[in-house]
Amino acid sequence: MQYSDRILNTPSSFIRNILKVTEANDVISFAGGLPNPISFPLEDMHTSIDRAMKQHGAKLFQYASTQGYLPLRQYIADKYNRRYSLQIDPDDILLTTGSQQALELLAKVLINKGDGIIIEEPGYLGAIQAFTLAEPTFYPVTLEHDGLNLEQLEQALQQPNVKFIYTVPNFQNPTGLTYSLEKRQQVYDLIARHDVILVEDDPYGELRFEGEHLPYIGAGKMENSVLLGSFSKIVTPGMRLGFIITKNKELLQHIETAKQATDLHTNVFSQYVIADYLLNNDLTQHIQKIKDLYKMQSDTMLQAMTTHFPTHVSYTKPEGGMFIWATMNNGRSALDVFEKAMEQKVAFVPGNPFYVNSGDNNINTMRLNYTNSTPEIIEEGIKRLASIL
Amino acid sequence: MQYSDRILNTPSSFIRNILKVTEANDVISFAGGLPNPISFPLEDMHTSIDRAMKQHGAKLFQYASTQGYLPLRQYIADKYNRRYSLQIDPDDILLTTGSQQALELLAKVLINKGDGIIIEEPGYLGAIQAFTLAEPTFYPVTLEHDGLNLEQLEQALQQPNVKFIYTVPNFQNPTGLTYSLEKRQQVYDLIARHDVILVEDDPYGELRFEGEHLPYIGAGKMENSVLLGSFSKIVTPGMRLGFIITKNKELLQHIETAKQATDLHTNVFSQYVIADYLLNNDLTQHIQKIKDLYKMQSDTMLQAMTTHFPTHVSYTKPEGGMFIWATMNNGRSALDVFEKAMEQKVAFVPGNPFYVNSGDNNINTMRLNYTNSTPEIIEEGIKRLASIL
Structure with a gap:
């Protein structure tokens, strides 16, 4: 074989x-x-399970929509609008089987064999794996103490068929580094001149225990922005719940089709339970x-x-x-x-x-x-x- | 873009x-x-949730192995060995995010652009979608009242780079048809002469309300057999839990790598809960x-x-x-x-x-x-x- x-x-x-x-x-x-x-939060999750089951019964166990449970998408939209001054609504969000799936779906809908992906070097191993399945050409750009090396980034952007740039702007995996405010602006200025999607993967952003919160590089500012989030590091990883935020409707539509073909929809029991947990507890x-x-x-x-x-x-x-x-x-x-x-x-x-x-x-x-x-x-x-x- | x-x-x-x-x-x-x-089974599932949380605590919420929760794989192995006289062990099983994901993973690890897939006509729409992502050439074979048309199957098997045959032998979607015992044997005899994988997708097999249970076409008889199962139709679809059974170690190893790159692992909360449910209730x-x-x-x-x-x-x-x-x-x-x-x-x-x-x-x-x-x-x-x- x-x-x-x-x-x-x-x-x-x-x-x-x-x-x-x-x-x-x-x-x-x-x-x-x-x-x-x-x-x-074991006890609070248990309370949410009991409440969600009582409130919604069989719905927690039935097939559901590919895009995901509306109240949970509404919660995410409200939170990101309030906290990061984005202007998104629930229809700009798709729930994924962990944010690992978001990575795989992005490459799936954007990459033909040989198309380019710009990636931080060193970069997140899970992303390298997920993207490799779509057979891209990787253009690694050195990650410095304050973010991507701009000269290398400019050069990489000249390469043929570069579809997206993958970044982890906060407390990056594996380096723990965070892009500076200045570097965020510089990266944005460079990217804005190209027809390329900027992916900001932010699983750790809320786990800032020092320094000031910084604005996203592209989210809220450009149509070709994709912001990835996850409940793995702030609630539970075992329930595999992540999300994609983008104002690019065409992209999100393709991702939804790909998601449907890949696993129909995300675990609906987990969506209801985590939504209940978020709406009834002080996450902060x-x-x-x-x-x-x-x-x-x-x-x-x-x-x-x-x-x-x-x-x-x-x-x-x-x-x-x-x-x-x-x-x-x-x-x-x-x-x-x-x-x-x-x-x-x-x-x-x-x-x-x-x-x-x-x-x-x-x-x-x-x-x-x-x-x-x-x-x-x-x-x-x-x-x-x-x-x- | x-x-x-x-x-x-x-x-x-x-x-x-x-x-x-x-x-x-x-x-x-x-x-x-x-x-x-x-x-x-809402009440029994609730009991299992309470028990699994009490027994395993944080493990239900943590990252876990890609292959899946061992007691659940052990349950599946025991059941299929007892019920269908297979000889499998837990290491021949990988748990998936619904059996839809199993379809997508199979095409992912087997199909280069243009490689052949033999599929029933009419065939399961979800499979057509999942396979299409790998850009195969489809060779449809007419599904007759008792199974695949043998002449067409023989012809399709002559096509270049045919990697696998996708079948739903029991109560097929969309037709409701079931392969006869004789046709199962004939299909097996034909396939056994080729280097091709036989996929038997069996989400409905246990829902037989008339007639006699029939043996699988290839499962238990050939190394290149892949048997897909699911808890969606007998316990709950919302928890997205399916499985792949194969004795082909190399194939399963590749599927595990693909699964890891695709969504790391299946929802672990659901794996523990469904395992508890199965081990503590009379599923029959x-x-x-x-x-x-x-x-x-x-x-x-x-x-x-x-x-x-x-x-x-x-x-x-x-x-x-x-x-x-x-x-x-x-x-x-x-x-x-x-x-x-x-x-x-x-x-x-x-x-x-x-x-x-x-x-x-x-x-x-x-x-x-x-x-x-x-x-x-x-x-x-x-x-x-x-x-x-």
Whole structure:
């Protein structure tokens, strides 16, 4: 049996492949990317389940529309209009099976084999995987401390058939970096001159525990803006609920057709329950708890790195989100260090899979997740890691 | 903006497009394909939710494995081994976001642009949509009263790069037809000589209310067998839970990679809850209730058709499932009759979208769903329909 080119070229997740070694009981793992389960609002969700079932009965269990449950789309529209001064209505929103699906649908409706996608380097692994299924040409643009490198971006925009630019403007995965206000404006100015879609993927935006909230790059300002959101990091990832916001009606129509052909519609039980939860709880208060937790964990890891890491290692200081990105400036390769680290029973993700051409053995970066370990474990893990750097 | 060829060629669902007219309050609709909501086990599901949350807590809300929850895969393996004498284990199963996703994943990992798919004609519209995203060449083979036309199948198997054959052997959508035992054997004998995958999609198989259960065509007998199942018609469709069973490890590995890139994993809350429901309730008894209900509704519709339809209309007599397929043998086109029927406030699905080349205006068939109307409504709707045939 001959399989399709698209699947033979799709990398399976490096992160999932190393799970077996990194999730052994005696290993301290900074390799994951999971929200801290103590942040899940179990009791309030249970109350919402009971109420939604009582109120809507069989509707929670029946087939439903592809676009998604209207009250939930209304909630999202209201929130984004109020909070980010967008002017959207529920018809500008489509609910997806997690925002991973949004990525896959976007590439599906926009990319013919060989068409261009501009992506941050390093970039989100899940996006690289999802996009690869549509067989694009990737044009990676270096992500600097304040956002995309503008010269590289300008050059990439000259390439043939570039359909969209994929960005994670807040607390990016894997680097934890956030675009500056100035860089947002510069990126917008550059893009606005081209017939290209700007995708802003913002799963972590509400998890800002330091600094000021910044406006989106393109959302609310350009028709070819696509904003992706998710309830995975602020309510629950297990219910797989994300959303696409765009004022481009034609694009959204195509995405709806693609979604219908892909899985008919998003889990409707989860849509009703999460809508009920959002409408009956103080989400701001809930998110504040998550932020306090993650800030404490981030501070702990940064403090431990300052204390224990050799000076040749530099790293980002995230203002939110879930990751720190470290760079070794002494010629060591991350894959080499990963092997040594596993001997010391401490795990991280070597930078390699976050680069579109990840075959490069000279990659000297690593992603460290701080949201899933206690302060004591963070301190001990960083100490172990420092001993082999 | 130029969209992808694959989305420009994907038909949006005719059925969903006519929903606005067919779902008006004063319209009797036989157009849908929904399970009867009175068959949803609401109370038992609520009990399972409470129990699963108590037992597993945050695990119901966290990210999880792409392949799916092991106890649920174990349940499926045990059931199919016991009931259908297969010899599968949980590792031969992957859980999907409804069986619609299984269709899309299969085409994704098997089809390069132009590769062949053999499909029943008429065939399941959702499959036509899902497969179209991979830009295949369709080789339709006429579905006769007892299964695929063998001569056409043999010819289609000679075509270049045919990757798989898609069949719905029990109570097919849209026709309600079931492959005979003899035809199953003949199809198997033909296929076994080719390097081609046989997909048996069986969402309705357990809803047999007449006749004897028949063995699968290829499942349990050939390595290149793929069997699809779903909880949509026997527990709940809203939770979007289907599954793929295959002993072909390489194929399943590719599907898992594709699934991961597509939506990471299936809704884990639903997996735990449905697993709990299945392990703690008598599913056979629950299914018997659905079968009794659907048999009564099917009998009512067939009886009304016998009484009211003119003799030039022939129709299938389903032994299970949800649909009757009618053929007008007097030269009328189904689209023409559909318009007249809407004037009489009765709806069905004209046969057109179930043919790969649905542009043909001479299609004289219609799909009638009986699972969502009371006997009185069925009688009245068939009477109205008869008046314009």
